[in-house]
Amino acid sequence: MIICITAQNDSLDSLVDPRFGRCQNFIFMETETGEFETVENPNIAATGGAGIQSAQLVAEKNAVAVLTGNVGPNAFKTLQAAGIDVFTGLSGTVQEVAEKYKNNELQKKCGPSVGSHFGANG
C-alpha cells in the first residue's frame, strides 16, 4: 500500500509539514518495502484551490492514506471522494509517523481539521 506524508524536506528524517495543500513535498511510501518517492508540491503558490489540486495529485499516485498536520474543507472533500483516509494532527519526522501508521497507532479523521485558507498565509 502507498501512503502519502507531507514533508518539509525530501528525506524520511525531514519533519512532517503541518500544511496539506501548500506543503513543501509529498513523500509517497510503499508500506511493505519502505521504498519512497519525493514529489515537490507544484501547488504551493496556487492563488486558490491548492488543497483540491494537491488532493488530486495524491489520488493520481494511488495513495490510500494521507498523513499530515492539517487538512482544509475542500481538500478533505476531494480526498474523501477519492476514498483516501486522512490522518491529521501529526508531527515529528516522516519516518516516525509512517511507523505509527504501520503499527495502527493513528486515528482516522472524519472531517477537515481547519477552515479554508488556513495554510495560505498571505
Add this chain to the structure above:
Amino acid sequence: MIISVASGKGGTGKTTVAVSLALSLNANTQFLDCDVEEPNAHIFFKPEIKDKITVSIPVPEINEVKCNFCRKCAEICAYNALAVINNKVLVFPHLCHGCGGCKLLCPQKAITEINKEIGIVEIGKAANLEFAHGRLNIGEVMAPPLIRSVKKNINPNCNVIIDAPPGTSCPVVETIKQSDFCLLVTEPTPFGLNDLMLAVKVLEKLNIPFGLVINRSDIGDKKVDKYCTDKNIPVLMRIPFKRKIAVAYSEGIPLVQAMPTYQNKFKSMFKKIIGLVR
C-alpha cells in the same frame, strides 16, 4: 466626470472623503458605494431605496450521464473550482469566477450553467443625489461581478463619486478602472505610506490620474509628504486629527455637515481635480 476614492490601507478615511465630496457638489451628482463587502456610505446618506436587483454568476452543473470524466474541465479551470476523482466530478462553486470556460471546452457537452446568487444592488435617492451600492452575500468571495453590476448604473450625465474597497486587489481594480480621476486617501504613518505606494503602482499601471488626501495629517511622520514631493503627487487636501470629526463619523454625520467650513474645501478640491484631468 467619474472620480473614485481609494486607498491602499483600510480605515484611512475613504468614506469620510467620498461622502463629503459628493455632498459638496451641486445637483447632478451620483454616489456609488463599490465596497460591496462592507458598504457603509448609506449610513451617512440614508437613501430611500427604490430598486433591488439580485446579482448572480453562472457556475457549472455536470450531467454525469453525458460526462466521461476526461478531466478537461478540471485542467482548464484557472481557479481549481472543478476536480475529477474516481468517476466523480466535484464542483466548488465558491472558487468559480463564472468565466464559462469549462462549459465551452467540454468535449461531451456535459456542462450547463446554473445561476448562483452572490449579492444585491440597491438603487435609490438621497435628497437630490442618485445613490447605488452593492451588498455581497455573507460567505461569498466574488466581489468583482457585483461591483460590475453596481457600475452598470453609472449615469453619464452626472458627476459620479465612487467609494472603492480598501487594498489593491481585484475588487479595487474593478472599481477604479474607467475613472477619470482617482483620489487616494492616506494617513502619514509607516503603514499608510507602505500601502499608498502599492496603490500608486496600481494607478500608474491603469494610467489613471490621481491626487492625495492626507487624513489625520497632524499625526505620524513626514515620510508621506517626502514621498509625494519626490514622486510629484499633488496633495489636494489635509484633514487634521480631530475628535469632533471622529464623533460625527460614529454618529453617521458627514464631515461637511458636522463642520460646514469643509464644504468650500471640498469644492475647491473638486476644481483642482478638474484642472488636473484636463
